[in-house]
Amino acid sequence: MGLEKVLSISGKPGLYELTAQTRGGFVAKSITEGNKISVSVRHNVSLLSEIAVYTYTEEVPLGTIFQKMYEKEDGKTAIDHKASKKELETYFAEVLPDYDVDRVYQSDIKKIIQWYNVLVSNGFTDFSKGEEKGAESSAEKGKDEEE
Known part of the structure; x- marks a missing residue:
């Protein structure tokens, strides 16, 4: 599973894996707990593969940042997100x-x-955005727009 199947859903804690599409939305499985939820098209959903971070010269994809963190930490988790601002x-x-x-x-x-x-704590280490999978998700987007 690449980042194109990992979702952040507003109003819901944690990250989710896209498992199936339905007529009115899709089914997602919690990465941490494993429970499935039904998500309607009204929810604000972000694919992690589509998120980028601003730099002074360009926008860097989130997968690239995750890969740099993975290399920096030798495959282990990073500092706690509740650490001080500095x-x-x-x-x-x-x-x-x-x-x-x-x-x-x-x-x-x-x-x-x-x-x-x-x-990382749930065994996810593939932070690349595969060309093969990227073409598949583009086809799915086109399908969604037609409906």
């Missing part, structure tokens, strides 16, 4: 030195570190 910013600057400090907020850094820790 610790979080220092850590994030080590991972992504040219991140835009005016556009990337402390809450964004906390969420990225929290997501990384959840994924």
